[in-house]
Amino acid sequence: MKAFLAAVAVAFGIALAPSAALAEAPRLLVVATTPSMGVIARTVGGDRVDVQVLVAPDRDAHTLNARPSMIAHLRRADLVLAVGAQLEEGWLPAALDAAANPRLRKGQPGYFAAAEPLHLRPTRFDPALGGHVHGEGNPHLNLSPPRMITVAHAFADRLAALAPESAPAFEAAAAAFEDALRSRLPALRARFGAPLRLVAHHEEFDYFAEWLPVELVGFVEEKPGVPPGPAHLARLIEQQRGQAGTIVLANYQPQAPARRVADELGWPLHALALEPATADAESYFALIEHWVDSLAQ
Ligand SMILES: [Zn+2]
Incomplete structure (x- = not known):
């Protein structure tokens, strides 16, 4: 700071x-x-x-x-x-x-x-x-x-x-x-190779598409804020099977449904901090680096 x-x-x-x-x-x-x-x-x-x-x-x-x-x-x-x-x-x-x-x-x-x-x-x-x-x-x-x-x-x-x-x-x-x-x-964006296909637990990660080469291709939740049912998860897994991607969620969200999707698809799962540890600019800069460190290949 x-x-x-x-x-x-x-x-x-x-x-x-x-x-x-x-x-x-x-x-x-x-x-x-x-x-x-x-x-x-x-x-x-x-x-x-x-x-x-x-x-x-x-x-x-x-x-x-x-x-x-x-x-x-x-x-x-x-x-x-x-x-x-x-x-x-x-x-x-x-x-x-x-x-x-x-x-x-x-x-x-x-x-x-x-x-x-x-x-x-x-x-x-x-x-x-x-x-x-x-x-x-x-x-x-x-x-x-x-x-x-x-x-x-x-x-x-x-x-x-x-x-x-x-x-x-x-x-x-x-x-x-x-x-x-x-x-x-620019340096953070440059750390990605091909655009990254993401399945997110919740819809917040849609904002990553505004500044990172990522594409949100699905959500673990069927409705925002509501735990997903087994039929939705089975559909999501079938839609994504055979393709590459990454599962993301917040570190405060329940991991079990996202873990099931990640295991079925063989994709990595990242539970990310979504808020800075302290209320200052350096902490926000560290947060966006944490996101890129986790997701960039
Ligand atoms: Zn929300």
């Missing part, structure tokens, strides 16, 4: 120590739902924000319950940074209701959903099948570095609305994050 901050300072000629005027300004408390959103908050907000992340990196944000500690953080927050598009539908609305913090109401500057400034990838599942957790589009945008860049710039604009005196610093930090991320992508 220090190296990244130093690069920001060099690139934009800004001092790392806050100026006297900024040091006197109160820091904003940003509550980020996921570690990836914490990366955005910490990277863009810099010294002007304190960041609290609600979801641990090894937990599925689809399946949490609102906890008293979350409500306590939200009660004090100046801004909540959520992914949106129903990712946190099972717990965030309830936690926000309980926190009763007027600054965080939808429509207020203190409520920011990353999905809103983005055109999300549409779900590839037929909504008629049920399992509507991706009904507003695929919310797993943190698997696409280009989408994270879009979110960083949009969040810089939002922070600037709350702390206009720091607007240039927020913009510079978002631009430095973009440069640092974009400079890493």
Whole structure:
């Protein structure tokens, strides 16, 4: 993180120590739902924000319950940074209701959903099948570095609305994050040979196709967020038999159905971390390298 901050300072000629005027300004408390959103908050907000992340990196944000500690953080927050598009539908609305913090109401500057400034990838599942957790589009945008860049710039604009005196610093930090991320992508992409055929447990990996030479050819789940039945798995195995490919899933998802498909097809299986270990840019850069280290042949 220090190296990244130093690069920001060099690139934009800004001092790392806050100026006297900024040091006197109160820091904003940003509550980020996921570690990836914490990366955005910490990277863009810099010294002007304190960041609290609600979801641990090894937990599925689809399946949490609102906890008293979350409500306590939200009660004090100046801004909540959520992914949106129903990712946190099972717990965030309830936690926000309980926190009763007027600054965080939808429509207020203190409520920011990353999905809103983005055109999300549409779900590839037929909504008629049920399992509507991706009904507003695929919310797993943190698997696409280009989408994270879009979110960083949009969040810089939002922070600037709350702390206009720091607007240039927020913009510079978002631009430095973009440069640092974009400079890493060509070498990562170049580590793949032929395009990789992937079968994923859940639909989040669809975002890999935006920046890596991968093709998603099937899903272990039949409906997003619903455990697959044996008939679906048998169909998937028959469709893929005799072809090369790789099975991927998140390290918090149940492995048994994906393992069965991998064993039947003789394909490698990779259970990947999908969130950075800590809420800082270096940790996100390490995460995208972890993905490529795992998948590149
Ligand atoms: Zn999902």
